[in-house]
Structure formats: C-alpha cells, structure tokens
Amino acid sequence: MSHRHDSYLGYLNGYDADVTGAFPRAATDQSLLRRLNELSVLGALRGNGARPLREVADATGLSWRSAQVVTEKLGEQGWLAETEAEADDKRIGRPARRYRFRSEAGYVVGLDIGQRKIRVIIADLDATVVSSHQVEVSAEDSADARLESADQALREALATAGIQPQNVWAVTMGTSGVIAPDGTITSVLLPGWTGLDPRTRLTAVAPCPVTVVNDANLAALAERWRGRSAENMIYLLVGMRLGAGLIISGKLHTGSGGAAGEIGMLQGSGWNDASERLAATPVAPVNESPEDRDLAATRVFQAARESHPAALAAVDRFAADLARGVTPMVLTVDPELVVLGGSFSHAADLLVPRLETLLAGTCVHTPQLAASERGDDAVAYGALRLALDTVDQRIASLDSASPLIPAAVRGH
Amino acid sequence: MSHRHDSYLGYLNGYDADVTGAFPRAATDQSLLRRLNELSVLGALRGNGARPLREVADATGLSWRSAQVVTEKLGEQGWLAETEAEADDKRIGRPARRYRFRSEAGYVVGLDIGQRKIRVIIADLDATVVSSHQVEVSAEDSADARLESADQALREALATAGIQPQNVWAVTMGTSGVIAPDGTITSVLLPGWTGLDPRTRLTAVAPCPVTVVNDANLAALAERWRGRSAENMIYLLVGMRLGAGLIISGKLHTGSGGAAGEIGMLQGSGWNDASERLAATPVAPVNESPEDRDLAATRVFQAARESHPAALAAVDRFAADLARGVTPMVLTVDPELVVLGGSFSHAADLLVPRLETLLAGTCVHTPQLAASERGDDAVAYGALRLALDTVDQRIASLDSASPLIPAAVRGH
Secondary structure (H helix, E strand, O other), rough: OOOOHHHHHHHHOOEEEOOOOEEEEEEEOHHHHHHHHHHHHHHHHHOOOOHHHHHHHHHHHOOHHHHHHHHHHHHHHHEEEEEEOOOHHHHOOOOOOOOEEEEEHOOOEEEEEEOOOEEEEEEOOOOOOOEEEEEEEOOOOOHHHHHHHHHHHHHHHHHHHHOOOOEEEEEEEEEOOOOOOOOOOOOOOOOOOOOHHHHHHHHHOEEEEEEEEHHHHHHHHHHHHHHOOOOOEEEEEEEEOOEEEEOOOEEEOOOOOOOOOOHHHOOOEEEEEEEEHHHHHOOOHHHHOOOHHHHHHHHHHHHHOOHHHHHHHHHHHHHHHHHHHHHHHHHHHHHOOEEEOOOHHHHHHHHHHHHHHHHOOOOOOOEEEEEEEOOOHHHHHHHHHHHHHHHHOOOOOOOOOOOOOEEEEEEE | OOOOOOOHHHHHOOOOOOOOOOOOOOOHHHHHHHHHHHHHHHHHHOOOOOOHHHHHHHOOOOOOHHHHHHHHHHHHHOOEEOOOOOEEEOOOOOOOOEEEEEEHHHHHEEEOOOOEEEEEEEOOOOOOOEEEEEEEOOOOHHHHHHHHHHHHHHHHHHHHHOOHHHEEEEEEEEEOOOOOOOOOOOOOOOOOOOOOOOOHHHHHOOOOOOEEEOOOHHHHHHHHHHOOOOOOOEEEEEOOOOEEEEEEOOOOOOOOOOOOOOOOHHOOOOOOOOOHHHHHHOOOOHHHOOOOHHHHHHHHHHHHHHHOOOHHHHHHHHHHHHHHHHHHHHHHHOOOOEEEOHHHHHHHHHHHHHHHHHHHOOOOOOOOEEEEEHHHHOHHHHHHHHHHHHHHHHHHOOOOOOOOOOOOOOOO
C-alpha cells in the first residue's frame, strides 16, 4: 500500500487536525468514484503525450470499456484531444486512436513587479512557457504608472502568444513588501505601494483571480520547484535589498500575516543598509563609482577577489550582516538548506564560505549552504508555480462541476 | 464536496509534492473499497459510544447489509464489541444489537523525563487517561539511574491499571535537549544524557516502539491539542530553563535536525542565564533565599507585584531577555499566537504585558500573546498525543493486514 494512500487516510482520520475519530464517510458514492476515475485518466495522460486507449486502461487499472467512456466524456468537456494516428500505426490495419491531455485548455500567468523591471511569464497547463516578456520601469514610477506598465506588458504577452484573456485561469503577482492575507501591501520600496490592493488593476485578464505574494517567498518556491528538493529551506534574496522566503515541510510558509521571513526588522541586524554600505565601499577613484548600485556592488566583489583590502573588509562585514539575520532564522526553523539567491548570487564564491563559518559557530545543526541556480526570473517563475498550483487544485477537485472551462477545441 | 476530499485530491495530484500530473490511480480496487468501508464504520463508532447497526448504516451511507458484514468482521478482529441492549430497548420486542469501538483494544504512553520528576500517562485509544504516575528524581542522577526510575515508574503505572505490556502500542518520551532524527540526544541539562539513545532502555514495554522528542516541542503539541487552535504558534517553555516549540500549519515542526526553536543559542539572547539572574535578585535578607530556584523566582515575581523596585527591574530585564529570543522567532515564522507556558506561566500577569510592548515595537505583524492554560503535565500530554497520532495512523492504514493486534475481547 502506498505512502500516499496512508497519508490520505491519516489526513481523513484527523491526524493533521488532531481530532481523534474523524474517519471518512463510506466510499459508496458512485459519482465520487466516477470523478476519481476521470482524475485517474487525466493523470495517466497529463505530461505523458498521446497514448492509445489500451495504455490508458493499463495505466489506470480501468477496463477498456470504462476507459473509453471516461475518455470520451473528458474529450467532450475539452480536457482531452484525439490525435492523428502516427505513421507506424498505419502499417498495421486500422490505426489505434490516441488521446492527449489538452495543455492548451487553459493558461496561467506569473508576474514579477519589481523596482526597475516588470516580468511576465505565461505557461500552459503542462507548465510549458508560451510567452515571456520584460519591460523596464523607473524606481520613481508612481503606483498607477507601475501598474499600468504591468497591465500593458501582460496585454502584449497575451497578444504575442495569441491567448484570449478568458483562457487565463490564474495570475500570481510577486512584489516587494509584506502582503497581508487580505491582499493589502506594506512596502517601503515602491512609491505609493503601501495600502494598495493591486489585484483589481490588471484589466488585461479580468475577471481572472489575481493573487499577490511577497517576492522573496515566490523566489523560494521557484527554487523548490526547479532547484532544490529540501523539505525545509530558507531562501535568501540577496541584492540591493535583503529578503527571505521559507519552505517548511515542502510548502511555502508565508505566515499568519504574510510577514514570515521579515528578519530584516530585527534591531541590529543591519539588513536595511548592509547592501548600500557594501556598494559604497571605495575601490576606485570616487568619480568612477557607478550610479547603478548593483554594478557598484559587483565592482566591490570583484575587487575583493583581487584582494583589495577595503573590499575584503566590506565583504566580511556584509557576510556578518547577512549572518545576523540568517542565524536566528536557522535557529528557529532548523532547515536542511539555505539558498543564496538574488542579484548578488554571482558572488556566492565569496559569500557562501563566509556564511558557512559564521553559521557553524552558532548553530546547533548547521544547514547546507548553496547558491541559487536560477537567474533573476526566480520571482516570476515562483509566481507561475503558485498560479499552476491553484489551477491544479481546481482541476483535481472532486466536484466535477468545475468552474474551469477548457478553451474551445481547435481541431484534433 | 467537502474540503477534505478536495485536499486529498490536491495531495494525490502532487500539489504538496509539486509534481505536476501525478494523479491517483483509478479507485477500482475492491479490497481498497472494503478497507475504506471498514475505516468508515470505525469512524462512525469511535468516540460515539454504542450505536445500533441502523445508526452505523445511516452515518456511513452503507446499506444495512454491508454495515452488518463490515461490523461483524471488525468485531472478529477485536476492534468492536457488541454491548448489552439498553433497558428501554427491551420494551419493544427483541432488543437491537449495539456496537461500540473497543477503546481498550490498545494503549499509548506519554512519558516526561525531567530534571527533578518523571511523569507517566497511559491512555486508551479514545485518549481517556487510565493511569497517571509521577516520581521525583534528583538533578544529579546518572543517566542509568534516571532511565531505571523511568522504567520502574512505567512498570508501576501499567500494573496499577492492569495493562499487559504487549497491549501498549506506542510510547513517546519527552526530555530536554536537541534530539536528532536518529534519536541521539544533545543535552547540557541532564548528566550523561548527550550521546544517549534512551529508546532501548524501557524494558517495561519492550518491544513497543519508543519515540524521543524535545520537551518544549511536546508542550507545544499539548497546547495545540487541548488549548489553542492557532495554525501557527510559538510555545515558550519558561521556567528555570527557557525553550520553544513551534506549531506550523497546524503541525509540530521539529526541524531537519530536531533543533527547531533552539533560539537560546543566539549570541546575546541571554536565554542561558536569564532565569537564574531573575531568581538571584535579592528581594529578602540573603539567608532567606530558598535553594529551590523555582521558589526563589516565584518570590521575585511576588515582590514585583508588591512594587519592590529591584524585583520590578529584574522582571523588566527578564522580559527583555525573553523578547530577545521571541522577537527573531516571530519575525521568522509570523505566528498568530505566542503561548507562555512552563513553571513561570503563573507570572503571566507580569510577563505577557511586558512582552506585548516589546514585540509590538519591533514586529511587522504582532501576534497575540497568552498564558498556557495547561499545568506542568504539558510535556507528558504532548507525548501522549504524539503516541496516539502514531497509532491512529496505523489504525487508519489502508493496509488491512495491520500490525496492531487488539487486546483479547474480555466479554461484551
């Protein structure tokens, strides 16, 4: 018997909810079984290309006849498509029908609204990216201007991919700040952002539901999705801003008020100005210090690699500032892994060994440290993942009267 | 369709495991359905007293005949007992048979091995306590002596309740220190405790599986079980030692190395000697300061209530020390609730308002603060709950060849 089944019953038995004796009702509901069989067929086809009915029956344990009934019903609903028989099938008499999951039945959007850029990623139901779009914005842009840019970028990305707005099933927006469960933002970074509820401003996809989540949290989710398998992980967004996202028991933990990982508020952590202090280190004639602070920081890291004394001292100090926030988070959560992401992750060669030494000196159980392998699209990818999760939950709902309406079948 | 079913499918669909497309296999397995029906009947009876077959059928949605078959099978296995018909049943012809869940089919043990006391609680499968036993030990006892005392206490508690050792299905032991997933303890409190694996030393219940868990973690679990419903909670064990246990998303979070909540390791937190500093505050002639440090601390709290200046300053300082550990945990986890438990919880009137002020000054989202409503049996109760959870999972296993063998039916 599989672990999954065991856990299901543990769950139904109230194991998670600590209610003794809350066993499931009897599984005698025929419509429930029919729905389970539908989900089973969807599962056999999703992510597995086109398969003949016999393979669907084998994979699901259904009889050939049941598999046929279920497959036809899902086809009528727009979830499955019949494909052309392949060439080698034609050699042996009548070709076997093949069915595939219609990943183009719906789309999801991941959106990263940052200080200087807005990124849009659109993917189909197989998580295949069909459109990716980025626009530059100014740090001084008003909230209205920033949201208008985002809406426009989304509109263009949809147009480029030829996707109708009504076929977008979920949008997740990542941005800086603490985002309360009611969607309200508190942010010191973006002008006019505090008190804003940006969910209603994306007219490009109305009336699709929009979720707003803190950017470091989404980057953590992206790392868990396409990077690391650690069950308990602290993701550090390290750049001109410092932030953290938590994965606990394999899931994103945002906290009861959306403020999990806000360790920068700790007095004396130095997180507020650690990056600016680093970037301001004089490693060249003052009039050569670039206005772009990320670039200034990059020069300091490079100078440290070349053993420039002031740069080395600045990197040591930056690592110590970082550790002052990371150490209490590690002592609280005890993760297997701490991932260094964000724009400074290119300096992991300097930062990881220093952090390792600092953590080993204070932590009971020192986690592994590693640089993120993702680029600066981590927030948008995390947003995409969360949007997909929402849709997956709705697809897998036992309520077969799903509110999701697959996009019209455009030929087989 | 219920939330539970939705979550089950979310789970099977790989929502938790972030694997897209991992749908469940078809629910065509007849033995699986039979087992689901058994669990459904167990659920209808467990915690609900004796019920006639017709009520079992109604509650489960099974036909009368199916309910009868399943009930008889569970009766043969020792999970159910037929009870005497009630008096008023007899007035109307032949009395209806009634069935009840045999909560006496097995037992679980919660054990708290502390510095000065060992507490044993034994409960049946309905979580009804059938035996509770406490013995005093010395802080200087060797590990061997302490474990021998625990073994003896457990033996006596079993004998008092007339329970055969083979009918104990799970034991959880709570004790101080960081307990690694392999069971190894690291503790500075108890002599000889570091490096110990105490699981094999409880001969009174051999060969029953024994789990070892940190005491603050278990107290957190007890608070969640019989106190607070918060999904995200930090439990503070506040006494002559300071510790913390975390409930995250409704579940106990022990961390990847069993070291979650070990914020006392944070340099400058002052958690190591905060309690002793408080207890050592001179509030009476020096020769009247009691050797019992808990009692000495109680006197300082009492003096503070009577506005003794040195005592008030000591309590302020203690609250500040406490906050230096609590603040980073709150910033990391963002819980709804912080519970003040442990032997100093009687001073919640002094500590909670001070902590509230200190947290409100630094936290993004200030949690609710409250005193624990449990006594000093919290660790033993948390241990009992964890042991029950283990057994519940095994009872609810879809594998009907359960390794649990109900105690012999002793008459109806």
